[in-house]
Amino acid sequence: MNQKINQHIAYLMKEKGVNLIISQAKDSNGFVIPHFILSENDIISSVIAINEMRNFFAYLNKQEIKSFKSIGIVCNYFGVKTFFQLKFENQLKDLELFLLIPTDDDFIEITSEKQAEDYLSGLKQSTILVDEELENVKKMSMEERWNYWMKTLELCTKCYACRAACPMCYCSSCTTECNIPQWIPVPASLHGIFEWHVMRAMHLAGRCTECDECVKVCPANIPLNILNKGLHNKISEAFSSDDSSIKYALNFFQPDEKVDFIK
Amino acid sequence: MLNKQIHYSNQQLQSWVDGLIYKGKTVIGPVKKNGVTCFSEIKNFNELILNERTVYSAKEVVLPKYDILFKFAKEKDKVFISKNENSLNNVIVIGLRPCDNEGFDYLRLFFKSDPDILQKLNTFISVTIACEKKFDGCFCEELGIDKNYSNKTDVLIKTSENGYDIYFNDRGNEILSPQASDVKPAEIKKPVPNVSIDNKVAYLKKLSEQYNSEKWKIVSMGCLGCGSCAFVCPTCTCFDVQDEGNTQNGQRLICWDACGMGLFTKHASGHNPRPSQVERRRHRIMHKFVYTQDTEGKISCVGCGRCIAACPAHLNIYNQALQILQ
């Protein structure tokens, strides 16, 4: 990371009692990987473009990482969004977090929900997300869409990397692990894969931060962000009347709400 | 023993593969699906992707991600069982890499007492392509695997000037059915004792001395607990047995499982002897480099580097092992 951040990391570790920094680095193959800084000796400088950066908040769901208590995490816009959403969902309890967002040759530090909210509102994006692949899929006929997904999902091995890397998938035991009843069929047959991805999309609907980490880690290259973005758009479209203080569209409703397809 | 040798031009290679398909052989090879290179049945030579390492290893041919062991159905007071037969007769797997072959070799050792899988492993005919270059994250040579040669295959394809040198054994002979005049005897490469590799293997075994090392915690930090490393690995064999169905009918399946996942070792009681990623990661590294030395007599990592590419954190299993030993 840039020099200013590195200096600050050193400061945090020395003065603030931060004992773990989850930074980012590039490995020899050019992959962006997490870089764990446990002492000042681990600090390295690396150059990663802000949009190339990944969202490593999923690590904060790990008990071993949580036990560090005071953690710095280098992230970009999506990290802040994740932080905000996780706070809203009563996660990240007992953790003292320092979000470090690199800018051109400086950085922004965020430690509280308030700061995160200010940062995010400063970068207000359009509520409808545009994605080429999503547009393409939406243009297809129902049969084409079904075939498209069946072809894409065929390669899924249910390694659950999408789940593991997703910062919002923090459940200590996932529904897939529930075997009485066996909600999601265990075999990675098309049927089991289909149900898993429907469920994943449903559970993330309204909560997803669109960091696309699930797509980045998928060995089978499944464009899960089509589903995520599609649902995001649907929610902003259908429930746009909600005021901005409502952070989760699905546990809320407007009085006298009507839906046209329910006759 | 790849005791014979023949030279094919590009054209000849293609017509040979297309000929096999035409003859009704099931030819499986690396193809691109949804931007991902993986082994799948091909219908024509041009589908083959021969200059890339597949994302998923070739073990899928023998151990698919899920397989039906048998189906059962109940009628009145009788239960019927129908066993699933899927032999690999007539199957040719083309485009294997030497590491894949090492993987199959390990699987043969591992499944020595499972006649069904062993039979599958020994039935299909393997056609290997020697690697000219290293792929991202490959470290097979570090483990003493010759990326340019494999004597555990039926056919070996090596690029040469204006075409390919093809080495084959008797089984390979069957599918190549070459003109006798074209065939030359091949120089048989015998495994050369390699002291440095033996030393390395012995060195890796010292990992067991580091079982309680604090470094495992650091090594496992990046591990998120998904199953991608195990699912792409050519030598990962763990599976889960599942019954699907209802009181009337259903099937018993074996499905891939991965030691990185939290549920893998969880007991019915709720106790989990590997409660965190530290123990799970340690188990994986120890299994690949230490435990199978005791059980099968060799390390089970073949250095293909697929897990490094597939891992969300791109953890390098070999480097981590060395890091522990440092």
Add this chain to the structure above:
Amino acid sequence: MEDFEPKLAAFVCNWCTYAGADLTGTSRMKYPSNVRILRFPCTGRIDFMLVMKAFDSGVDGLIVSGCHPNDCHYTSGNFHAQRRWVVFKEVLDIMGFDTRRIFFTWVSAAEGAKWAKVVTDAVEELKKLGPYSEFKKILLKKLQFPLDNKTADREIKTEPVIS
């Protein structure tokens, strides 16, 4: 397709649609016998996973019905369900699942005639659409009777169940 009889399930809430279907019965109205009614306490209880499971168990179509908005016995269960269905339908739509086969309706306890119409219309629509073979294709095939000698290689006689 002439003699295709669609298989239809209905997830209904106990207080409105179940009672409405009871009323259809007490008023002796007729509707096709293709439908199987499952009772839930409230539409809010109807998990989208159970909707998936209905298709797993081989239905060609599904009716999901409960109290009209503002009539929920539990005051707001159906409003939450409503939002859930908006999102769920979008997931299925994006994935190319045939959402024409899921019939979302509100039927109150007094609408016995509406229930009969909902079922009749659903069956008619499903007859037009035919069996949902696209989805059934991805299910693992079951062993079906009658078995021939080839498919069943072993036959086990079970003992009568002893407790």
Add this chain to the structure above:
Amino acid sequence: MSRIGVFICHCGENIASTVDCESVAKSASEIPGVSFSIDYKYMCSDPGQSKIKNAIIEHKLNGVVVAACSPRMHEPTFRKACAEAGLNPYLCEMANIREHCSWVHPKGEETTFKAFEILRMLVEKVKRNTKLLPIKVPVTKTAIVLGGGVAGIQAALDIANAGHKVLMIEKDPSIGGHMAMLSETFPTLDCSQCILTPRMVEVAQHPNITLYNYAELESLDGFIGNFKARIRLKAKSVDPKICTACGVCWSKCPVKKIPDEFNTGLSKRTAIYVPFPQAVPNKPVIDRTQCTYFVKNGKCGVCKKLCPASAIDFETKDEIIEVNAGAVVVATGFEIKHTDFFPEYGYGRYKDVIDGLQFERLASASGPTLGEIKRPSDGKVPETIVFIACAGSRDKAKGIEYCSKICCMYTAKHAMLYKHKFHEGKAYVFYIDIRANGKNYDEFVRRTIEEDDVNYIRGRVSRIYESNGKLIVKGVDTLLNAQPVEIEADMVVLATAIVANADSESVAQKLHIGYDKHHFLSEAHPKLRPVETNTGGIFLAGACQAPKDIPESVSQGSAAASKVTILFSNDELTREPQVAFVNRTFPPQYSSCTGCLLCIPVCPYKAIEKEEIKNRNGEVVKTVAYVNGGLCQGCGTCVAFCRNKSIDIQGFTNEQMFTEVMALNF
């Protein structure tokens, strides 16, 4: 191992005429886990129930499916039968093969097959049923009575006399409500205060009743048997313990021109005041919105200087107390529409157009005129009075479609009282219908018309206007071919509509109970549960539910009291166990709930709360959701909402519903 018993009812011919019950019973016996299967003509009859009971004992059944009518009809019957045979009643399920099958399909194989399939699904479900034990909730044997009108007084006295503690909350300085304002009561014409004040005193003196006058309910949490209420005790500025009610303060208070609410504005009161001489408790309070000391920042203070007991303290503040209670009786009463609601009658501009309540004060012996009927404008005794019934009521255009119920009677009473006091006077009553349906009510109205010579005109008044000091009342007499009628009156009394309290909506929301479109509080069932609300432990009494006369309010007060005492007759309360719960497991997981707490807003009953799981050292190890079984009504919305299935609902568990769905097995 499942040993399910299957019982197929013919329901006479109702099922058997289209479903081949015998063959269903036969195929059912082949379902795995079914160990007994029988069909019978009437399963719900005594012999039918005995068959079930005998089979449970004989075959050691651990599950029962009765394929018969709708469970909404006979589920309790069969569950009770099972319980009598020693089987947990929740192991009994009903397959609806009558309303959902035999009645809606023609006779045929299809219908029989459907009956069998419905049965099979329920058999699969019942295999996953578990024994459920009724939930026991402790009961705090204290009742809150909200409102000190006649209904509240009756309820409070009845509960207190049954030996339970009562906390009465009255927003005004005195209890008594509207009834204390009335002059005489129909149909017996006994004096309202004479019959009410002894009751009011009894409330004040009853050892079991704690009276919080000048107080309001802030919030109510908890559930039946275990409510927690926060009560705001408004600052009275007078210490009632010291005050002797000598009267010096209110006689010397310089602020004397406040319209007296008790006398409906017909007289004035002071800023420190006792609302009426018979008030209970008979201690003054300072109306801080009017008192000079408070309005003008500490100027004045005359009362404090003069008070011989030094009971006045300007510094007292609103106090909020927290109390526990097991039940709440809501008796918040009603309001009436005032004359300014009626444009056709002059928007309340004419001083001599008054409402019924004002007439009550005029006719009351303790009223501003000491019982003489005098015009508010000039104090003259009116020679002609026009009474207009249904002023606003039964008028869709005014948004009040309902009948206010008591106006016919009190209008007759008013006319009669007027005629008794001023024999020469002329009284006219405009009415639409006369509704006098109570004991001695019609006789009373007849007496008014026949003996007291009150002129009843069937028709509506279209307009009132002033002319030469007279009120010209223009109306029609529909019994005389809609002939226009014009009466020169000295006073007009409008029997204005009874409406819900202005704060009725917010009270309902505080109590988590329902209200109708006119903001009257909703009863649980209009016929069978008239004093209960949809929220357990909260009961209604009096006109907060709908317009009511005194006897009705009193009987409803007693009814609510009896509901409360029934509730208090047990130390523990038994509830249906079909409630949601958050799973618990062993450490280190404790529960699969991750504590996202997004389910909290989903619950319509606020039954979900945050719970901290602590280890033996008292350290918080996990924060999870917790479903309060006392509040949960079993809708299951949270169950479907929970992402990782940490919440489940008894009786409709995930496992049961999953199995039932998979048993569709097409």
